[in-house]
Amino acid sequence: MIIVEPCAGLGNRFIALASAYHAAKQLNRELVVVWKEESVLGAPMHALIRLPEDVTCVEISEYGFKRDFIGQMRGNRIKKKYRALAGKFYECDDIMRLYDEKGSKGVAHEFDKVLAVYVKATNPFWDILELEHAFDFILPQDAIEQKKKQVLGQAEGKRLVSVHIRRTDHIEAWKNSPLRLFVDAMNKALEQDEATCFYLATDDIETEASLREVFGERIITFSGKTLDRDSRQGIEDAYVEMLCLASGEKILGSFNSTFSVMASKLGNIPLEVMKLEQ
Numbered sequence: 001m002i003i004v005e006p007c008a009g010l011g012n013r014f015i016a017l018a019s020a021y022h023a024a025k026q027l028n029r030e031l032v033v034v035w036k037e038e039s040v041l042g043a044p045m046h047a048l049i050r051l052p053e054d055v056t057c058v059e060i061s062e063y064g065f066k067r068d069f070i071g072q073m074r075g076n077r078i079k080k081k082y083r084a085l086a087g088k089f090y091e092c093d094d095i096m097r098l099y100d101e102k103g104s105k106g107v108a109h110e111f112d113k114v115l116a117v118y119v120k121a122t123n124p125f126w127d128i129l130e131l132e133h134a135f136d137f138i139l140p141q142d143a144i145e146q147k148k149k150q151v152l153g154q155a156e157g158k159r160l161v162s163v164h165i166r167r168t169d170h171i172e173a174w175k176n177s178p179l180r181l182f183v184d185a186m187n188k189a190l191e192q193d194e195a196t197c198f199y200l201a202t203d204d205i206e207t208e209a210s211l212r213e214v215f216g217e218r219i220i221t222f223s224g225k226t227l228d229r230d231s232r233q234g235i236e237d238a239y240v241e242m243l244c245l246a247s248g249e250k251i252l253g254s255f256n257s258t259f260s261v262m263a264s265k266l267g268n269i270p271l272e273v274m275k276l277e278q
Contacts, residue, residue: 003086
């Protein structure tokens with residue numbers, strides 16, 4: 001048995017899920033997913049995704065005793081139960097170190113030593129990022145898929161290029177992926193096809209305004225989205241945004257952004273990271 005507790009944000013959780021899923025398939029193990037609703041990701045799994053029927057999904061609340069005493073107690077009991085089943089427990093740093101040092105073969109060797117492992121993860125611990133269609137087993141719920149189609153209705157019948165510009169607290173993206181690089185790449189896309197439109201995902205209002213000045217109605221956005229990741233609506237909207245990015249011909253993405261990477265993997269489309277030359 002492989003028990004995985006995906007941690008951190010949506011992109012990191014999908015990476016942890018995919019690592020555990022493909023490890024379980026290759027090692028012929030049962031897979032149990034412990035999905036926690038918490039302050040950094042305030043949405044239950046059933047509001048976002050569907051997993052294959054042979055995957056056991058357990059949802060818990062981890063907002064703390066002050067906010068949700070009963071939910072926290074239940075979550076603690078469930079995690080204690082599954083950890084007791086595991087012959088080996090890996091914290092996020094432990095499994096990341098093992099994979100970095102020994103790769104998938106090393107992970108498989110360690111997993112084979114016990115009947116069950118419990119893994120907390122934010123990063124890959126299996127060779128999934130080089131694997132085609134590695135995330136196809138993760139399916140959006142119908143409501144998420146419908147909202148995506150509504151947002152992208154403006155692009156129907158047109159060539160769509162996705163643009164993800166990460167800003168706010170992501171200092172590396174600010175420094176390494178300046179706006180001018182995106183503008184240059186978008187102009188090149190228009191030279192190839194004048195009918196091109198752009199799905200823009202950004203967390204910065206000024207960036208959106210600047211691109212609208214240049215490209216006008218060619219810019220498509222998810223208007224009215226909620227940015228609060230502590231709320232169910234905010235996480236649902238983030239997933240819709242990721243799927244919208246995944247629907248383009250390619251993604252012009254931000255430096256060191258898991259969100260850009262995950263969108264390209266979900267859509268099985270190329271990712272061109274906008275990065276200053278060193």
